[in-house]
Amino acid sequence: MRGPSLRLARWHNHANAVGAPPALRHWLTDTGSLTVKLSAHSAAFRLQRLHQYPATCLADEAAALGLARPGRVQEREVLLRCDNTPVVFGHSVVPVSATAADWPLFGALGERPLGTTVLFSDPLVARSDLQFARLQPSHPLAQRARRAWAGAGAGATQDDLSEQAVLFARRRLYRRRHGLLLVTEVFFPSVLALAQAGHLIKNDE
Numbered sequence: 001m002r003g004p005s006l007r008l009a010r011w012h013n014h015a016n017a018v019g020a021p022p023a024l025r026h027w028l029t030d031t032g033s034l035t036v037k038l039s040a041h042s043a044a045f046r047l048q049r050l051h052q053y054p055a056t057c058l059a060d061e062a063a064a065l066g067l068a069r070p071g072r073v074q075e076r077e078v079l080l081r082c083d084n085t086p087v088v089f090g091h092s093v094v095p096v097s098a099t100a101a102d103w104p105l106f107g108a109l110g111e112r113p114l115g116t117t118v119l120f121s122d123p124l125v126a127r128s129d130l131q132f133a134r135l136q137p138s139h140p141l142a143q144r145a146r147r148a149w150a151g152a153g154a155g156a157t158q159d160d161l162s163e164q165a166v167l168f169a170r171r172r173l174y175r176r177r178h179g180l181l182l183v184t185e186v187f188f189p190s191v192l193a194l195a196q197a198g199h200l201i202k203n204d205e
């Protein structure tokens with residue numbers, strides 16, 4: 001495949017469709033909070049906020065948000081770090097049509113994770129099924145994730161994130177009142193090292 005299609009991922013409803021390494025599978029398919037799961041697999045979990053500002057959503061997010069073409073959103077990007085190593089790049093968008101009443105905490109999250117403050121504790125929040133993709137190196141989220149990794153400083157070694165490798169991602173749509181929120185998580189290969197840290201696992205399923 002060549003051209004613009006490489007900037008668009010195909011999002012699948014089943015994790016099998018993306019051909020991820022077997023060791024990544026439980027990270028992709030676990031339907032609970034990723035923040036909680038990562039905290040259970042590390043001694044020190046930290047969310048690092050990269051930015052939060054108005055932007056245009058990505059081409060492959062428009063349809064998921066019910067938009068005919070990419071529209072204006074509030075965009076939030078974060079690194080989820082376990083024992084200082086970045087393991088997940090998080091990208092979340094809220095269409096500007098959502099009001100502060102729909103997502104009252106979104107603007108004031110700072111470095112508090114969406115997963116533990118809003119998405120799994122508020123009975124008004126409805127969660128859709130997970131979708132999965134393999135991101136080619138040219139996909140905008142793969143490029144942003146690589147850039148974030150390169151800028152992550154100590155804890156992010158360069159040798160396990162080669163330029164050519166595909167990155168695996170999942171996304172899920174949340175709805176509160178009339179407001180949508182689409183959260184995409186891009187997994188760095190470093191997450192696979194966590195799975196072996198069995199002695200740290202506090203409440204693995």
Ligand SMILES: C=C(O[C@@H]1C=C(C(=O)O)C=C[C@H]1O)C(=O)O
Nearest residue numbers: 033034035078090112113114115
């Ligand atoms: C969606 C969750 O929250 C995490 C928190 C994020 C944030 O605060 O920006 C982004 C991605 C997530 O993995 C979760 O814990 O499942």
